[in-house]
Amino acid sequence: MNIFEELQTNEKGLTSLEAEKRLEKYGRNELPEKKPEGFFSIFINQFKSPLIYILLGAGVIVSLMGEWADAIVILAVLMLNAIIGSFQEGKAQNTILALKNFVETKATVLRDDKEIIIPDGEVVPGDIIILQEGEKIPADAKIILSNNLRVDEAAMTGESKPVYKNIGDDILKGTVVVSGNARAVVFATGQNTSIGKIADKISEIDTEIPLKNNIKFLSTIIIRIVLVLAIIVFAVGIWHNHPVEEMILSVVALSVSIIPEGLPVVITLVLAMGVWRMGKRNALVKKLQAVEALGQADIIAVDKTGTITKNELVIKKVFINNNFYEIEGIGYEPKGDVKLNNEYINPIDDSDLVYLAKISSLCAEARIMFSSEDDLWHISGDPTEAAVLVFGQKIGFHKEELNKQYPKLEDNAFNYQKKYRSSLHNINGKKELIVMGAPEEVLNLCTKMYNDGKNIEIKKEEIEKILCKMLNDGLRVIAVAQKSGKEFSFIGFLGMKDALRLGVSDSILKTQNAGIKVIMITGDHKITAKSIAEEAGIYQKGDKIITGTEMDNMSDDEIIKEINNVSVFARVNPEHKLRIVNLFRSQGKIIAMTGDGVNDAPSLVAADLGISMGKIGTEVAKEASDIILLDDNFETIVSAIEEGRGIYKSIKKVLSYLLSTGLAEVLVILVALLLDMPLPLIAVQIIWLNFVTDGILDASLAFDPREDGLLNKKFEKPNKYLIDKLMAQRMIIFSLIMGIGTLLLFKQYYMIDITKAQTICLTVLAVFQWFNVWNCRSETKSIFNKDMFSNKFLVYGTIAAVLLQLAAVYNPFMQSLLGTTALTIQEWEFIILMASSIIIVEEARKFFVRST
Structure with a gap:
């Protein structure tokens, strides 16, 4: 490809030494900012x-x-x-300028044929960047590999509808990956990018x-x-x-x-x-007007993941072929023993477990990387899918090797309406469609179930009892299914847990004592959501839980009648979040809303106070918010x-x-x-x-x-x-x-x-x-x-x-x-x-x- 020759690079990326030389030659990948007012x-x-x-x-x-x-x-x-x-x-x-430096955008690049995460200011021409859903594109680049990539170019073109991008298309710095993933080679950084040439039009932090x-x-x-x-x-x-x-x-x-x-x-x-x-208490105030709304908030709507939990989803229990397997391990480290009937086993010898790990790993599209700087494992992409890949590695599968062995023919990112994702693979010469997502939605697709290596008629009542048992244990459960021919077959459940942050219950109690109602908005199942909310002190006896499906069947007036008694909204999508915010505001309530994803941006803007996560938050969510929590901790909101x-x-x-x-x-x-x-x-x-x-x-x-x-x-x-x-x-x-x-x-x-x-x-x-x-x-x-x-x-x-x-x-x-x-x-x-x-x-x- 001519672009590689022109930029003197290749598909394996630059070497670390070459990247340093280019950083010195081209300068940091930063936009020329308007100088602060002089004295x-x-x-x-x-x-x-x-x-x-x-x-x-x-x-x-x-x-x-x-x-x-x-x-x-x-x-x-x-x-x-x-x-x-x-x-x-x-x-x-x-x-404010000093605090602004706390929020540093990261980029995933290939250096020395390895994926590493670097500050986006260090991206140079010739770098191969790896893009996932929710990430802001760090530089102008040309796509060399695309998997259903859709980019929101509203910041550049004003066009609100995301655009599909294919191999050979250009993507621009400052635009956002809405769905899919891709690899691209950088051809312009800093003020040489398209947005750099019109930098004076870029909105800055409002002081x-x-x-x-x-x-x-x-x-x-x-x-x-x-x-x-x-x-x-x-x-x-x-x-x-x-x-x-x-x-x-x-x-x-x-x-x-x-x-x-x-x-x-x-x-x-x-x-x-x-x-x-x-700032000293880990809250970066982007808009000082936020101080006004913050002290006066009536409602704080929290997104469970990362705010009241640690945002380290770990698969703890899996179900396949009438067996429960306990998976050990900490965080995203791909190490952990496996138990079956309270006895340790060698997972690679268990054909059922191997099958579930292989199929689920093929469908996941996140990345796991080790950082020698902080001696920790980090992820890029969706935390749920990252947890699936970690599970796969514990059993013995690596995503890159699986993709080579079973080539991907098609990939569909998680759909917030359908509540599942899917991928099509060539498995042993056959086209196999794998689906992974919300159990109720995946089970609705299935007419068969995996049993002793065969597909038999599904026993939904039994499967639903298994699901309820896992949900009552406080696990977030996703179902895995496979389509061979015309019918979907249920394979198994993956039960994961994201532990509560230390001290979050005390923080929520402080907030409630301050006259502020805390509600939890989550995509989790109603039973899982109730379990976590109860543990955190958000759900009290007598409170109501409304699901997204129930909201779809209720008018605004019907929801308003119930809303003051609701402490948990479960199985909701971003449209539901926006509706919840607007309904509270219609009652004259001042609402603060937390969020971290691309699709949270509308509700963050609509809320009186938008609060985004500094660590796990996407760049879109950070830009839409008024305050960024540098440690993603609910205690920081209280402070x-x-x-x-x-x-x-x-x-x-x-x-x-x-x-x-x-x-x-x-x-x-x-x-x-x-x-x-x-x-x-x-x-x-x-x-x-x-x-x-x-x-x-x-x-x-x-x-x-x-x-x-x-x-x-x-x-x-x-x-x-x-x-x-x-x-x-x-x-x-x-x-x-x-x-x-x-x-x-x-x-x-x-x-x-x-x-x-x-x-x-x-x-x-x-x-x-x-x-x-x-x-x-x-x-x-x-x-x-x-x-x-x-x-x-x-x-x-x-x-x-x-x-x-x-x-x-x-x-x-x-x-x-x-x-x-x-x-x-x-x-x-x-x-x-x-x-x-x-x-x-x-x-x-x-x-x-x-x-x-």
Whole structure:
């Protein structure tokens, strides 16, 4: 074939040495990615916010009025805020890029005439790649061997229907094998591939800040409040004969007081930390919006294999000719003894067992390979078929030798509708069709059964009793049949088991205690599914099980009536999965769905949260999902839910603190104007409070450790403004205490010394904030019962805020900048006594909540 000469390769593949040379010559098989945003671009983006526009407008106004000190401070604050925001956003971007590297696509290639699995970045022109169902094609290649290969080229052509590919056809990097298998020789890698030439059109991991809609709604409300209050304050001031210039400065001060300048920075910080922590717990968040759905999930629909089980299907028991054989061994290692009637036998001497192993191995189309890197056996292809090949090797058969001895004439991959696969072989000069799949479907085809080397009339009742016995043992059973002439003959059963992961039952219990219902969706038989679900704690007494066949005969309304009592869906296909997801969503439920196969992609996309498997998942499933479990473990889902809820709690803490401070400042200014008093605070002082005091403390609060008990009750979903009833109540209480306390002190001093009065106002509000940030650590726990040093950043932040406030009051330069003056010890005593009222009132509220 000319392609071999052109690429200087052959059907046995490249040598390892030649592959290394070509990797150096052609470079890694990677697409040119869009460069991450640079610091300057991120910096400019910090100013693209309606909240910042208001502050910029305020700076322009005060500068036009000659208040240069205020203008400089506002500008300095905006610049510093942007720098800090850029730094945090850059860290978030780097975190996601680093986590992205955890998910590395693999490719199976021939090197030195051996099949090996390598990172697809190491594929080079001239490599022979081996493709199986569910795999993403790693490079542009020409097919040299095809077995019913169908490829989904939607990513390249937009054509949704899979295309059959034959020998000589080209296949493209980034497209997906939907069914069948093939071998192909690579002729282009990296940016030389078809997709590499249009790389700018490739969708990348979405690093968009989550909750942006919630923040957008909140920002809109804040802006509207600013505009309404500004008009009211200006009108009231003019009505009370205040000078226009003074009222403009008052409006500026009011606007500045409401705007939570540090909010975007802190939310970026909280989210970046959450994503980083999720990564450490083996959950790769592709779309940060997933955090939102994760913490709020009502339903988790799990695909049994790999998530709650180890995904190491091992054939434990086989039945043929009225005998049960016990097969020993661990995982995919092709070694294990065989027992018949509790006695070890030499399997190659048992003609029945040899026959079953040979026939089933011929029909299986997976691959088993040993990796010297981790000293483990790995598979490529369907795990069920891999288990069959391992069984065959334990008996003494190797797939390659069987194919040579009994050439394959036709192969039909597993059909999700028919629930079986088939292959046609030339066996001793005769065409023999072998079928392997779901027992009920395979038995429906059979009119004969294998018995003592002959085919006799099938005894279905007896066979079905045998099947029930194996299913009740918790085995996943597949049936094997052979067609000679016009009739199918039942050969035997293969019973396999995939053990539960260690600790999965505890994880499911935690999830249920968190108010989240766990359902299992599986292709297994109803009896097997019930056994495994019961062992895992998913199925409880009184729960219902619905099969795919039953679903086909039920309307949506009929299923909805039953769905809340169903914990297991058995014998389902991908279409059923999609229907289940949509039915739960139609009830207003937030559903998270796990999946690993090509056909799981639609349901992963349809679910509020798609979760794919990092190890066993196909590339299609990974791309369709929002979160990838790097260890394929259900425990990781539980950890990620806890992190998601912790992120929301952190955001609530920060919002409670920031907005209560802003409301207090508004109250102070508005009431002072209504009572015809001078401004208690000038714009530059409010900026100081909002950025320096608040900025340090809210960022420190973001580092508060995750609260206990996040999984002990159902999660209360936040509304679109992120503020719930309790938050609103607390913010009103905090702002009233701070506002009234500040005005009482201001009233005592402003007639004597306005500079002193404003300094006291500035300082008492700062002290209120020092105390209030500790209040905000918990909605119910006393600040005296929480470990102060569990958040060292808050301890250091509070010390820093105190030192900076002392500088603001006593440093001559700061005095001239902020318009402050020195305070006496007695004045500090009044201030601290007044500010401590916020702790007393909040502690009383918390005590009342704990008591009821």
